Amino acid sequence: MKTKSFYSFPEVVAHIKTARPTLFHSSQTSTVIPFEKLDGALGSETVLGNLSTIKGNLEMLSNGNLKVTGFVTWKEAKEFCLQHGREIMTSPTEELAGVLAGIATSCTGERSFGFKNLRSQIVELTFVDYEGKDVTLYADRKLECGIDLSTYQADFAHYKLYKNAPYPRLEFETDLMTGTEGQLGVIESAVLRTIEHFPETFIFMLLPRWEEDFKPHLEVFKAVQNFRTQVRACEFIDSNSLSYLPTEKNPGKNQDVIFLEIRKDEFEDIYENLLSHLTLINEDQIFEMDATKCRDLRVSVPRAIFERNSQMGVTKKGTDVQVSPERFEDLLNHYREMGKVGVAYNLFGHFGDAHLHFNFMPTPDKNDFCNAQLESLYSKVLEWKGSPFAEHGIGLLKRKFIAPFYNDHQKSVFRALKNKYDPKGQFFPEGFMTC
Ligand SMILES: Cc1cc2nc3c(=O)[nH]c(=O)nc-3n(C[C@H](O)[C@H](O)[C@H](O)COP(=O)(O)OP(=O)(O)OC[C@H]3O[C@@H](n4cnc5c(N)ncnc54)[C@H](O)[C@@H]3O)c2cc1C
Numbered sequence: 283m284k285t286k287s288f289y290s291f292p293e294v295v296a297h298i299k300t301a302r303p304t305l306f307h308s309s310q311t312s313t314v315i316p317f318e319k320l321d322g323a324l325g326s327e328t329v330l331g332n333l334s335t336i337k338g339n340l341e342m343l344s345n346g347n348l349k350v351t352g353f354v355t356w357k358e359a360k361e362f363c364l365q366h367g368r369e370i371m372t373s374p375t376e377e378l379a380g381v382l383a384g385i386a387t388s389c390t391g392e393r394s395f396g397f398k399n400l401r402s403q404i405v406e407l408t409f410v411d412y413e414g415k416d417v418t419l420y421a422d423r424k425l426e427c428g429i430d431l432s433t434y435q436a437d438f439a440h441y442k443l444y445k446n447a448p449y450p451r452l453e454f455e456t457d458l459m460t461g462t463e464g465q466l467g468v469i470e471s472a473v474l475r476t477i478e479h480f481p482e483t484f485i486f487m488l489l490p491r492w493e494e495d496f497k498p499h500l501e502v503f504k505a506v507q508n509f510r511t512q513v514r515a516c517e518f519i520d521s522n523s524l525s526y527l528p529t530e531k532n533p534g535k536n537q538d539v540i541f542l543e544i545r546k547d548e549f550e551d552i553y554e555n556l557l558s559h560l561t562l563i564n565e566d567q568i569f570e571m572d573a574t575k576c577r578d579l580r581v582s583v584p585r586a587i588f589e590r591n592s593q594m595g596v597t598k599k600g601t602d603v604q605v606s607p608e609r610f611e612d613l614l615n616h617y618r619e620m621g622k623v624g625v626a627y628n629l630f631g632h633f634g635d636a637h638l639h640f641n642f643m644p645t646p647d648k649n650d651f652c653n654a655q656l657e658s659l660y661s662k663v664l665e666w667k668g669s670p671f672a673e674h675g676i677g678l679l680k681r682k683f684i685a686p687f688y689n690d691h692q693k694s695v696f697r698a699l700k701n702k703y704d705p706k707g708q709f710f711p712e713g714f715m716t717c
Contacts, residue, residue, distance in 0.1 A: 283320055283321055283324070283330055284327075284328075284329045284330065285329065285330045285331075285332065286304075286329050286330070286331050286332065287331075287332040287335040288331060288332060288333055288335060288336055289335050289336060289337075290336060290337075291336065291352070291410065291470055294306075294331075294333070294336075294410055294468055294470075295410055295414035296414075297329075297331065298410060298412065298413075298414045298468070298708070299413075299414050301412075301706040301708050302327065302329050302708060303325055303327050303328045303329065303707060303708050303709075303711045304328065304329045304330075304331040304708060304709065304710070305324060305328055305329070305330055305331065305464070305710045305712070306331040306332075306333050306464050306468050306709075306710070307330065307331065307332060307333065307334070307383070307464075308333050308334045308353060308379065308380030308382065308383035309334055309355065309376075309378050309379045309380050309383065310334075311376045311378060311379045312383075312387065312674070312675065312677055313598055313600070313674045313677075313679075314671075314674050314675050314676060314677025314678065314679045314680050315677040315678050315679070316597055316678065316679060323678050323712070324712055325711060325712060328711065328712065333352075333353055333380070333382075333383075333468070334353045334380060335353070336352040336353045337352055337353070338350070338351060338352040338353045338354035338358070339351040339352055339354070340354055340358065340359060340362045342362070342363070342366045342368065342476075343473070346368060346475075346476055346477075346478075347405055347473050347474065347475055347476065348362075348363060348368070348370065348473065348474045348475075348476050349471065349472070349473050350381045350382060350471060350472050350473075350474065351470065351471040352382075352470070352471070353380055353382070354380065354381050354382070355377060355378050355379065355380060355381070356370070356372070356373070356374055356376075356377045356378075356379060356380075356381060356384065357377040357378060359381050360373070360377070363476050363479070364479060367478065367479050368476040368477065368478060368479055369476055369477050369478070369479045370474065370476055371393055371397035371403050371475070371476070371477060372384065372389065372390070372391055372393060372394070372397070372399070372400045372403060372474075373391045373392055373393040373515075374389050374390070374391040375391060375392070375580060375581060375584055376581075376584075377581070381472070381474075382469040382470075382471075382472060383469075384400055385400065385404065385407060385459055385460055385469055385472055386459065386460075386461075386462065386463050386464045386469060387461065387463060387674070387675040388400060388401055388446050388450065388460050388461030388675070389673070390445045390446065390632075390672065390673045391632075391673075392514075392515035392517050392543065392580070392632060393514050393515050393543070394445050394632065394635060395506075395510065395513065395514065395515050395516050395632065395634040395635055396510055396511070396512075396513055396514035396515065396543075397477075397514065398445075399445045399446065400460075400474075401451065401456075401457070401460050401461070403474050403475045404421050404456045404460065404472055404473070404474060404475075405420075405421055405472075405473040405474065405475060406418060406419060406420045406421060406456065406472070406473045407419055407456055407459055407469055407471065407472040407473070408469075408470045408471045408472075409459050409466075409467040409468060409469045409470060410467055410468045410470055411467050411703065412467065412703065412704055412705060412706060412708065412709070416470065417467070419455035419456045419458055419459065420454075420455050420456065421454050421455065421456045422454070423454060423455045424453070424454060424455070425452055425453060425454055425455050425457060425458060427458070427699070427702065428702070429695060429698040429699065429702065431452055431453075431695060433691040434449075434452060434691050434692060434695045435452070435453065437689070437691055437692070438451060438452070438453070440667060441669060443606075444604055444668075444669045444672060445604055445632075445635060445637060445669070445672045445673060446461060446604075446669060446671070446672045446673065446675075447669055448669060448670060448671070448684060448687035448688070449687075449688065449692045449696075450462050452695070458699075458703070461675065462699075462715065463675055463676065463677065463710060463713050463714070464709055464710050464713070465700070465704065465709050465710045465713040465714075465715045465716075466699060466700075466703040466704055466709060466715075467703060467704075467709060468709075480545045480546070480547065481545070481546045481547075481573075482514070482543055482544065482545055482546060482573055483543075483544060483545075483546045483549060483570055483571075483572070483573070484541050484542065484543055484544075484570065484571045484572070484573060484576040485541060485542045485544065485549075485552070485557065485568060485569075485570055485571075486533055486539055486540075486541045486568070486569050486570070486571050486576075487502065487539065487540045487541070487542075487563055487567060487568050488533070488534045488537045488538070488539060488563075488567040488568075489502075489537060489538045489539070489540060489563060489567070490537065490538070491520065491521050491536065491537065491538055492520055492538055492614065492618075492629065493618055493621055496614050496618075497562055498560075498562035498563050499518070499538070499540065499614075499633070500610070500611065500614075501560055501561065501562045501563070502516070502540050502560065502563070502633075503516075503607075503610060503633060503634065503636070504607075505556055505559065505560060506542070506556070506634050507607065507634070509552070509555075509556055512544060512545070512548050512551070512552060513542050513543070513544055513552070513556075513634070514543040514544065514545075515541075515542065515543035515632075515634070516540065516541075516542050516632075516633050516634025516635075517540065517541050517542075517543075517580065517630075517631070517632060517633055517634075518538065518539070518540050518629070518630055518631060518632075518633035518638065519538065519539045519541075519579075519580075519583055519630045520538045520539075520628055520629040520630060521534065521536050521537055521538050522626075522627060522628035522629065523583045523587070523628040523629065523630045524538075524539065524583070525628075526582075526583065526586035526587060526590065526628075527579070527582055527583065527586060531578070531579060531582060533571070533579070540633055541571070541576065543576075549570070583630055584630070584639075587628065587641055587643070590643060591643065594643075594644070594645060594646065595646055596644055596645070596646050596649060597649075597679065598641065599641065599642040599643075599644055599649075599652040599653070599656065600639050600640065600641040600642070601638070601639055601640045601641075601656065601659060601670075602637075602639060602670070602671045602672055602673050602674045603637070603638070603640075603659070603663050603668055603669070603670055603671075603672065604632075604635060604636055604637035604668060604669045604672035604673075605636050605637075605663070605666055605668035605669075606636065606666070606667070606668065607636055609636070609666045609668060610636040612662075612666060613636065613638070613666075613668075616659060616662055617629060617638070617640045620640060620642075620655055620659065623651075623655060625642045625643065625644050625648050625651070625652060625655075626642070626643040626644075627640060627641060627642050627643060628640075628641050628643065629641070632673075635672075637672050637673065642655070656683065657683065660683050660686070661686070664686055664687060670683060670684065670687060671683075671684065676713070676714040677713075678712060678713075680714075681714055684714060685717070688717060693717055696714075696715040696716075696717060697715075699715065700715050700716065
């Protein structure tokens with residue numbers, strides 16, 4: 283595998299001018315690109331181009347927008363904003379991922395419940411195109427790229443309320459770089475909206491195991507939908523996921539957890555108007571947890587699962603499915619059946635958005651069996667018109683599974699975009715747009 287690290291954008295420009303096929307990357311936290319075993323997955327000429335060595339810069343603009351240039355992690359951006367009394371609205375669980383990479387993957391996270399996804403927070407961005415030129419795109423300008431997008435847009439309309447559709451939005455200029463996974467150019471900088479910071483708190487609810495009874499879970503799901511302006515995140519961690527943590531970190535006893543992020547000064551209001559109306563969860567099963575402890579818990583779960591998979595030598599077998607609220611019960615029922623097939627599993631994720639990560643924890647001999655289970659889930663998701671990969675993108679690992687979600691409208695737009703913005707086929711040529 284050929285690798286190259288870049289230390290400045292002029293170096294990136296010089297490399298782009300050589301037209302060598304390149305998979306540019308940042309922190310390599312993508313769960314859909316197997317960075318640890320890429321040999322054979324990329325073309326023999328493809329270079330792995332490291333952008334995380336480009337020194338980042340953060341600037342708080344006078345209007346409260348944040349300008350990010352080069353390699354900056356979400357953690358750094360978040361801390362920088364807090365120093366200015368501001369908050370970034372996107373909060374992916376993996377805080378060491380790059381902000382600009384987050385645009386490339388149309389990253390979301392727990393706060394998408396209250397603040398929608400990153401796509402809606404981008405004001406403008408600049409990318410390096412195939413000629414090595416800087417191109418600036420604006421979020422308030424319709425995308426006019428000389429390609430007929432009308433049928434593509436008509437198909438996309440169904441997914442407007444989803445965090446991410448099976449294919450990028452392509453409605454405004456900035457969409458060209460959002461969720462296109464670096465297949466049309468290299469993002470160099472971006473301006474993101476931020477909000478004034480108010481201290482937050484977390485409300486934890488202990489529930490029975492969802493496999494046995496998910497009526498209380500559904501009661502919370504329905505109740506929170508009317509509180510999207512106050513509840514910033516509504517997250518779920520099941521008892522199986524929590525079992526990977528040391529006992530002292532586990533807030534339940536063989537129980538599931540749903541937690542809500544709210545502003546501290548809105549606690550009374552939320553208690554009175556939302557929590558006190560829940561009929562299936564006892565008050566003694568509801569408690570407050572401070573932000574640091576909650577964050578620690580939240581990050582520990584996917585990391586523990588990742589480590590366990592690495593120890594077993596298996597690639598993650600997880601889902602990233604979002605369905606409409608009407609189909610949420612169907613999704614939970616389907617996951618319940620997947621839990622009965624004899625492979626260890628766990629479930630966690632963005633409960634309020636009907637977007638959950640079901641993870642098989644297979645031994646290597648169960649790899650193909652789990653893939654078959656996932657394929658059968660994706661055919662259901664297609665039937666339900668849900669979004670199969672609403673957060674982590676397609677990369678290389680999901681290409682096979684996304685294929686049935688594309689018709690000729692998407693394929694011809696992808697081809698036209700690649701011809702126009704990547705005529706030499708140099709930007710991540712193994713990505714989903716080459717179909
Ligand atoms: C424990 C864990 C939790 C996670 N939680 C979340 C979550 O809550 N929400 C979420 O959305 N994702 C999550 N992810 C997935 C991952 O963190 C995101 O996809 C993230 O955006 C990847 O960022 P990165 O810097 O690691 O990019 P990489 O993995 O290095 O690259 C990802 C993609 O972005 C492209 N890319 C990177 N930088 C650029 C650039 N400057 N210009 C153009 N293209 C570029 C690459 O070509 C590649 O296609 C999680 C992953 C892990 C391991």
